[in-house]
Every structure is written in C-alpha cells, then in structure tokens.
Amino acid sequence: xxxxxxxxxxxxxxxxxxxxxxxxxxxxxxxxxxxxxxxxxxxxxxxxxxxxxxxxxxxxxxxxxxxxxxxxxxxxxxxxxxxxxxxxxxxxxxxxxxxxxxxxxxxxxxxxxxxxxxxxxxxxxxxxxxxxxxxxxxxxxxxxxxxxxxxxxxxxxxxxxxxxxxxxxxxxxxxxxxxxxxxxxxxxxxxxxxxxxxxxxxxxxxxxxxxxxxxxxxxxxxxxxxxxxxxxxxxxxxxxxxxxxxxxxxxxxxxxxxxxxxxxxxxxxxxxxxxxxxxxxxxxxxxxxxxxxxxxxxxxxxxxxxxxxxx
Amino acid sequence: xxxxxxxxxxxxxxxxxxxxxxxxxxxxxxxxxxxxxxxxxxxxxxxxxxxxxxxxxxxxxxxxxxxxxxxxxxxxxxxxxxxxxxxxxxxxxxxxxxxxxxxxxxxxxxxxxxxxxxxxxxxxxxxxxxxxxxxxxxxxxxxxxxxxxxxxxxxxxxxxxxxxxxxxxxxxxxxxxxxxxxxxxxxxxxxxxxxxxxxxxxxxxxxxxxxxxxxxxxxxxxxxxxxxxxxxxxxxxxxxxxxxxxxxxxxxxxxxxxxxxxxxxxxxxxxxxxxxxxxxxx
Ligand SMILES: Cc1ncc(C[n+]2csc(CCOP(=O)(O)OP(=O)(O)O)c2C)c(N)n1
Ligand SMILES: [Mg+2]
Numbered sequence: 295x296x297x298x299x300x301x302x303x304x305x306x307x308x309x310x311x312x313x314x315x316x317x318x319x320x321x322x323x324x325x326x327x328x329x330x331x332x333x334x335x336x337x338x339x340x341x342x343x344x345x346x347x348x349x350x351x352x353x354x355x356x357x358x359x360x361x362x363x364x365x366x367x368x369x370x371x372x373x374x375x376x377x378x379x380x381x382x383x384x385x386x387x388x389x390x391x392x393x394x395x396x397x398x399x400x401x402x403x404x405x406x407x408x409x410x411x412x413x414x415x416x417x418x419x420x421x422x423x424x425x426x427x428x429x430x431x432x433x434x435x436x437x438x439x440x441x442x443x444x445x446x447x448x449x450x451x452x453x454x455x456x457x458x459x460x461x462x463x464x465x466x467x468x469x470x471x472x473x474x475x476x477x478x479x480x481x482x483x484x485x486x487x488x489x490x491x492x493x494x495x496x497x498x499x500x501x502x503x504x505x506x507x508x509x510x511x512x513x514x515x516x517x518x519x520x521x522x523x524x525x526x527x528x529x530x531x532x533x534x535x536x537x538x539x540x541x542x543x544x545x546x547x548x549x550x551x552x553x554x555x556x557x558x559x560x561x562x563x564x565x566x567x568x569x570x571x572x573x574x575x576x577x578x579x580x581x582x583x584x585x586x587x588x589x590x591x592x593x594x595x596x597x598x599x600x601x602x603x604x605x
Numbered sequence: 606x607x608x609x610x611x612x613x614x615x616x617x618x619x620x621x622x623x624x625x626x627x628x629x630x631x632x633x634x635x636x637x638x639x640x641x642x643x644x645x646x647x648x649x650x651x652x653x654x655x656x657x658x659x660x661x662x663x664x665x666x667x668x669x670x671x672x673x674x675x676x677x678x679x680x681x682x683x684x685x686x687x688x689x690x691x692x693x694x695x696x697x698x699x700x701x702x703x704x705x706x707x708x709x710x711x712x713x714x715x716x717x718x719x720x721x722x723x724x725x726x727x728x729x730x731x732x733x734x735x736x737x738x739x740x741x742x743x744x745x746x747x748x749x750x751x752x753x754x755x756x757x758x759x760x761x762x763x764x765x766x767x768x769x770x771x772x773x774x775x776x777x778x779x780x781x782x783x784x785x786x787x788x789x790x791x792x793x794x795x796x797x798x799x800x801x802x803x804x805x806x807x808x809x810x811x812x813x814x815x816x817x818x819x820x821x822x823x824x825x826x827x828x829x830x831x832x833x834x835x836x837x838x839x840x841x842x843x844x845x846x847x848x849x850x851x852x853x854x855x856x857x858x859x860x861x862x863x864x865x866x867x868x869x870x871x872x873x874x875x876x877x878x879x880x881x882x883x884x885x886x887x
Contacts, residue, residue, distance in 0.1 A: 322792075324758060324761075324790050324791050324792050324798055324799070325792070327791060327792065328791070332792075344792055344798050345799060346761035346790070346795075346798050347728050347729070347762055347790065348761045348799065350763055378729075406637075407635060407637045407638070407711045408711040408726070409711035409712050410710065411725070412711070412712065412726060575705070576703045576704070576705070576709075577705030581705045582705070
C-alpha cells in the first residue's frame with residue numbers, strides 16, 4: 295500500500311468539500327504549501343485567505359467568518375495553531391462555540407529535522423481541556439478524508455490533528471468514520487491497545503507480533519479523543535489490561551483521557567506509550583520514533599509487563 | 606573594551622563567502638533546512654560578529670557582551686556558520702546540522718550552542734526578548750547593545766508591533782533591530798501574501814529611528830549601525846534591502862529556496878559559483 299501523509303489527504307479532501315459546499319472557506323498563515331491548503335487556494339482563490347505569519351489573527355478571522363455563516367478551516371502547524379493562538383481559540387472559538395475547524399499539520403515528533411520548536415507534543419492536551427472543543431486525530435489518509443467531511447458536517451469547534459510524513463494505510467474505503475466513535479481494529483482478550491494517529495499502525499504491528507507469541511490483544515483506534523468513546527474504553531477494559539499509544543506527551547493526551555474514564559468507572563492496570571516529560575529534538579522521523587519509544591516493539595514490551603500485573 | 610579592530614571590507618567579503626559556503630554545505634548535507642533566508646543575512650551577520658559586536662567566544666557568558674538575537678530562527682545555518690567562524694566552536698561541527706544528537710538543532714537552541722543567546726524558531730518572539738535584555742542593561746548599568754534580526758514576513762506577527770511600541774515607550778536606545786527585507790516569505794512575495802508595507806513608515810510612526818540601506822553592502826551596514834548607536838532616547842531599526850538566496854544564482858529571489866536543501870549536483874554548482882566569486886569573477 296502506498297504511504298500517504300494525512301496533510302496530503304486533508305488538502306485533497308478540502309478541494310472535494312469546496313466543490314460540494316460554497317460556504318467552505320480556508321485560511322492559512324504562510325504555510326499553505328506545507329499544510330496543503332494550497333490545493334484549495336488554487337481551485338477556489340476567492341474563498342482562500344492567507345493571513346500571513348499571524349496565527350492569532352488567523353483564528354479570530356476564522357471566528358468572524360463562522361459567525362457569519364461560513365465554514366472556515368484554519369490551518370497552520372500544530373505548534374503555532376494551539377500555542378501562539380491558544381487564547382484566541384479558547385475565548386474566541388471554544389467559549390462562544392463558534393463553528394471553526396482548526397486543521398493543524400506537522401503535529402508530533404515526526405516533524406523531524408526542524409526540531410523541538412516545531413514539534414507539537416502537547417497540542418492534544420491543550421485542545422482537549424477546552425469545553426465545547428472536539429478533538430480528532432486520524433490514523434491515515436482514508437480516515438482523514440472522511441474526518442474532514444464529518445467535521446464540516448458537524449456544527450461546532452473542532453481540532454483536527456494532522457501529520458507531516460507519509461504514513462501507512464490502515465483503512466480501505468469500506469470503513470466509516472464517525473465523530474466520537476472508536477474503531478475496534480482487532481479483537482483480543484488478553485489486553486487492549488488504544489491508540490491514535492500514527493501509533494495505530496504501530497499498535498497493529500505489535501498485536502500481530504504478540505499473536506505469534508500466543509498473546510491476543512485488542513486494538514482500538516481512538517480517533518476522536520474528545521468526546522472520548524467511553525463504551526469503547528470500557529470494552530477494552532474488559533480485557534483487564536490497557537496500553538495507550540500516542541505521538542504526544544503522556545501528560546494530558548490520549549492516555550490521560552483513557553485514564554480518566556478508567557479511574558472513575560473501571561480501574562484496570564494500564565500503561566502509556568508516549569513522550570515523557572521532555573521536548574523533542576532534530577532528527578529523522580523514524581530515528582525520533584525509535585529514540586522516544588514510539589514503536590511497535592515498545593508497545594509490545596509494555597503489554598507484556600502489564601500482563602504480569604493483570605489480576 | 607571600547608570598539609574592536611575593524612576589518613577591511615575585502616576581509617569581510619572573504620568571511621561572507623565562507624559563511625555562504627558553510628550554509629549551502631550544511632543544508633545540503635542535512636537534506637533539509639533554510640538556505641534562502643540564511644544567505645540573505647550573511648553580510649549583516651558578518652558585519653555584526655566581525656566588525657561591531659563586543660563578544661568573546663572564549664567567554665560566551667561575559668556579562669558586558671553585546672547580544673545578538675536571531676529572531677528569524679530558521680536562518681540558523683547562517684548564525685551557526687558565523688559563530689563557528691568567530692571561534693565559538695569548530696567549523697567541523699557545522700555538518701552535523703539537524704542530525705540526531707547534534708547541538709546544531711534545526712532552529713537555534715540556547716542550551717546546546719555557545720553564543721546562541723535565545724532559542725528561536727517560533728517567529729515573532731525576538732524583539733520582545735531583545736527589549737527585556739535592553740531593559741536589564743539599563744537596570745544593571747551595563748552599556749552593551751542588543752541587536753535583533755527580524756524577517757520581513759516575520760513582522761506580520763502582531764507581537765512584533767507590541768514589542769515595537771514597548772521599545773519606543775521605554776526609550777530603548779541600546780536596542781538596534783535589523784529587518785532582513787528580502788521581499789519573500791514561504792507562500793510567495795510578502796506584497797502578495799500579506800503586505801507589511803510601508804515598513805519604514807510603520808516603524809517611524811511607532812517612534813523609532815529608521816534607516817534604509819543595501820543589506821549586502823558592508824560599508825552601508827557598518828555606517829548604519831554606527832549611526833544607530835549614536836541615537837538617543839529611542840530604539841533604532843535598520844531596514845536592510847536584501848536578496849533572498851543571495852550569492853547562489855539559482856536560489857536568488859526564488860521563494861522555493863526558502864526551505865529546501867540543494868541536491869548534490871546543485872550543491873556543487875553553488876560551491877563552484879562561490880569559488881568563482883573568490884577569484885574575483887563576480
Ligand atoms: C510563529 C511561526 N509561524 C510560522 C512559522 C513557519 N515559518 C518559518 S519561516 C516562515 C517565513 C518567514 O519569512 P521571513 O520572515 O520573510 O523570513 P526570510 O524571508 O528571511 O526567510 C514561516 C511562515 C514559524 N516558524 N513561526
Ligand atoms: Mg523574507
């Protein structure tokens with residue numbers, strides 16, 4: 295299967311959307327070639343607004359467009375969208391519940407060589423804590439394509455987290471993405487891996503290898519981090535052990551969201567694969583994944599350790 | 606420690622040529638990075654580090670040193686090359702740029718490279734940080750100057766103008782900002798993406814002393830900085846008219862070369878052009 299970047303799928307999906315709905319407008323902050331909104335800009339120049347290097351202005355302009363009936367997609371790198379413009383998002387989009395879609399690319403460590411200043415490893419946490427905000431992290435190109443359509447149809451603020459490098463295909467087009475609905479990709483009763491984004495594929499690889507060792511783990515793609523699919527978390531908890539996996543700090547992201555459900559409803563032994571209390575650094579995406587433990591083999595190790603604790 | 610031994614413009618030209626050669630080699634070897642905005646800033650950096658700033662590579666934290674902030678942090682290759690040539694670290698280190706484990710991160714990290722004053726890469730921060738340093742100099746009765754280099758796309762950030770207002774309000778005459786006015790950003794011409802013009806008039810209206818110069822002419826850079834140092838009661842900005850990709854024919858004025866590494870053939874061509882310039886062919 296060809297590898298495709300989720301940002302690439304996003305750019306194409308935007309063009310599709312633009313053709314269907316004339317209220318779709320797109321804004322960027324001097325990164326349209328990288329975020330792939332340039333594809334939309336080319337086809338619909340009159341509905342594309344480049345705000346220049348001004349992310350705060352980007353978010354509030356998008357809010358104004360949304361308050362006037364448009365469906366704006368605002369794009370830039372994840373670190374600048376959620377970081378520079380955090381308060382504009384909080385008070386200008388989330389609190390007044392404005393219909394803005396923040397589609398941020400270059401999330402996580404796989405930004406690679408640009409280094410820590412450009413690697414958003416806390417964006418899920420920042421967006422997840424905002425009331426009214428929906429947070430979606432697609433695992434591959436097909437899920438991205440469907441998620442773009444779904445978030446456009448949904449009325450309300452959404453954070454869509456996209457990546458830079460080409461990623462493995464997880465889904466064929468017989469899959470149906472729904473906001474708020476996790477997807478069980480693999481059945482298993484010994485433990486469950488709940489993953490999002492590029493870690494879904496790593497989870498599948500880990501599960502396959504564990505199966506050859508006689509350990510059967512469930513794999514769940516939690517592509518909507520907020521609102522989290524509680525039923526899916528509880529179903530996973532029925533295995534008695536849960537490992538979460540995300541390309542994000544373990545503080546406040548997917549792992550934390552899952553832990554919040556487990557702690558209050560069904561505590562089971564749990565482990566988290568993610569980035570510790572550290573910034574990233576420059577390097578090739580694959581090297582960084584390895585160094586920071588964002589790998590199938592680390593997931594496997596965590597599952598096995600956890601099984602020892604399982605009651 | 607008043608002043609430093611001034612180089613002749615012929616020597617500065619040699620330094621500039623070496624910086625350009627380092628830049629294209631580093632970025633070529635890394636396979637990614639930002640050559641365009643590094644090359645446009647070479648004469649400015651060479652003048653600052655070799656003819657203006659009181660700094661001591663042996664003692665990078667010397668409290669009375671002049672400060673330089675690369676607010677347009679993506680031009681890290683130019684800064685690293687200047688620091689290495691100045692003696693902060695061996696030039697051999699330069700080719701580790703952007704590699705796993707290298708101190709030379711894709712964007713400058715003050716924790717890992719001696720001489721890097723501020724970690725930058727997120728555009729828009731530098732001027733405010735410079736204000737803080739300039740205010741501290743006043744509090745501590747130190748007479749260092751703070752230099753900060755901004756991109757002309759970068760000044761689209763609102764925070765730059767918040768800081769511009771503050772610098773004038775606090776009469777920071779120990780602060781000298783330089784705008785690398787190369788007329789390009791990532792998505793194209795700044796005039797087409799989001800025009801910040803007229804830049805000089807904006808700074809004037811914000812209460813700054815403003816000069817506009819050719820940012821590749823050593824004498825003009827030198828003179829403008831000397832003038833700026835004499836200004837009292839307000840901050841100074843030098844609008845340096847530059848060419849993005851300067852010195853490498855096929856990179857000049859091409860937005861595409863903002864953030865793209867030369868392939869090995871392109872790298873050889875670039876190095877050959879720089880050699881030609883050394884032999885006086887340009
Ligand atoms: C806050 C922020 N937004 C976006 C970027 C991505 N970015 C890196 S360089 C650049 C363009 C910079 O243009 P300019 O300031 O003119 O620099 P130069 O032409 O000198 O390279 C952008 C948008 C960033 N680094 N920081
Ligand atoms: Mg520029």
